[in-house]
Amino acid sequence: MKKLSMSIASIAVGLLALSGCGQGGSPDAPAEGGGETKTAPEYTVNESADVADSKTWQAAKDAGELKVGVKFDQPGLGNVKAGSKTPEGFDIEIAKMVGAELGFKPDQLKFTETVSANREPFLQQGNVDMVVATYTINDERKKVVDFAGPYYVAGQDLLVATDSDIAGPEDLAGKKVCSVDGSTPAQNIEEKYKDAQLVTYDTYSKCVTDLQSGSVDAVTTDDAILRGYAAQFEGEFKVVGKPFTEEPYGVGLPKDDKALRDAVNDALQKGMDDGKWKEAFEYSLGSADGVKMPEIDRY
Amino acid sequence: MTAPTEVLFDAPGPKARRNNVILSIVSALVLAGIVAFAVWKFADAGQLEAAKWYPFTFAQIQLVLLQGMLATLKVAVVAALLALVVGVVFALLRLSSRRIISLPGTIVLEFFRGVPVLLLIFAMFLIFGNTIGPFWSVVIGLTLYNGMVLAEIIRAGILAVPKGQKEAAMAIGLRSGQVMSLVLMPQALRAMMPTIIAQIVVLLKDSALGFIVTYQDLLYQVNLIGREYNNLLPTFLVGAVLFIIINMIVAGIARWLEKHLQRKTTAHVDAEGLSAKTVT
């Protein structure tokens, strides 16, 4: 017993030492681009919002919180930093913008992490009230959930080293291109660009590590996600800028809640008209030059 | 258990001892060479730059790693306790003399034992994740798999208790439930404790898979830090060291229990032989 308690004591001491020797504050991410601190856009909360026809909205209003499913691992779109509890990114800003228009203050939004495979089940079973998580609108998904938006039309693109001569997907022959296992971008490469060597991992950060070490020549996925990495590795990587698919990102909503869908569409339209959308984009993803705001599809 | 390995060769004579010393030095040099080569290569690739390791000097990052470690331990402890319960239940089911009880037990056991734990966790998350959340997805996935492995270990332990124990217990008028709970099970658990703990180390290692279902465990935080500071390799190295430390402590506890508990059982179990029963 003595030995055991000794070892427990020594672990405790070790842990204390570990937490005791750290510097205060947080380390600056060395590769974070820009430099100047940008001010977060602020959204005016529409106190008089009333979507009483929507059960989802009414329930959220009564509870005083709107549950939003977002990604936690996509820099620039929905990302949580080490030690932080709150995600940040363009998806998050869109959620705040829509939330404000629906009458919810930013601190009334409750963000839940979703991964690609569980967005539909989360919406169907009411775990979240809406999903803003690089969620491509397509017909298969429309069978089980509703979509507002699109709020952005992404396209599959390539992230390459700044001095790379890859100028589009047609240059991929014989090159190594990395994406996430089982994802739509990976499947696209496998089907349409058979001459490229596809490399797949479970996370994009592994792809980016490989791109940095030169083990792969390009990383491919939606341009919005790549922009996030390009911003993080300014001067090292660039986005080719020739999207070769169309991925309209929508706000996923529970099926058959038309009142809510209309309200979210109105909120998105208002944000695009009054410049908040552009502010959110530039805050999260960098310059919005040449970026087109999408046409909202009220199907 | 040491006896057979010691008879495999003679006690080293002066020549063998000298050879041993030479071999030790040579292998130490080779090892040092390999380490030096690796360090040089990693340094060359910029993986040893201060910038890659700098984040770890901050209390905030250490705290995040510590939280991840605690989350991993939490999931492992809860899953280990539940797996023990499941293990005892399924061991009893399988030992039942009635086929109608033992057969379904066997089928369920074989099913969960034959499927990768990664798939179990993922399936729990996709099917029930919305109601139970990531924590319970990991716990249930780990419990189902390891519970079944523990059931087999416990069953072997019960079968290893000498027949006389059961007969004596029955002779003094205990009912079969009492025989099991008062006589056989305690001895089986004690005899099997090292093996059980070895399996719990396996469970602890598998709990590293929690990150695939968004559970914020050690590897989740490792991925997160690596993504943010672009130091995937150093962060994984730190994560691995933390894992190895935790596992070695648990393995040490297993060895300690082995020494202190086995005297209190009549079950003749060759602990070395049984440790092979744990399944990664």
Added chain:
Amino acid sequence: MDFPELLRLFGSGIWGTLKLFTVALIGSFVLGTILAGMRVSPTPVLRIAASTYINVVRNTPLTLVMFFCAFGLPFLDIRFGASSSFNSFVYATIALTAYTACFVAETLKSGIATIPVGQAEAARAVGLTFGQTLNEVILPQAFRTVIPPLGSVIIAMLKNTSIASAFNNRELISAMRNAIELRGDLVIAILFGTALAYLLLALILGRVFDYLERKLVILR
């Protein structure tokens, strides 16, 4: 994506799993036997090296072992061929081999411990060296006594090939991920299909080991 296409996807997934499994099986038997031999060898440095290796690798989660193979070895300029998929396959099998060999070695060592002392004494009495004693007398018997636990280790390795999906290997789990991405409406069916595929493979393996056990095991 209709049913035949899904089947084809899973067929290629099973093939990928089997490839990983077979190569790692051979590798881990070879390395495991060497490690077991080192652990009982007369040379202290070999004993220490083997037990350190086993203790470190066995206590590291396989995902981490694989990560270091896939992301550490390239930095050491250890590459295998120009094709990235072959390269990743080799990294994954190295990781699986390195990891599983520990368990094979531990199992074998406990098998060696069950061989009656007289066997080794007799072998040495007739003048066999340590290597001969081990190779000709002890290991053949040890292998036979540990067939059942070795079977568990090998079946566990079959399931552990699933981890390789995260490191550029196309096998059953990546087939499953592909299928879920394409047919989000069939999630549960796809999960069950994948589980059944693994069960089938594990069942066949279990049969093989049962057969070997009946044929070879020495009861004492």
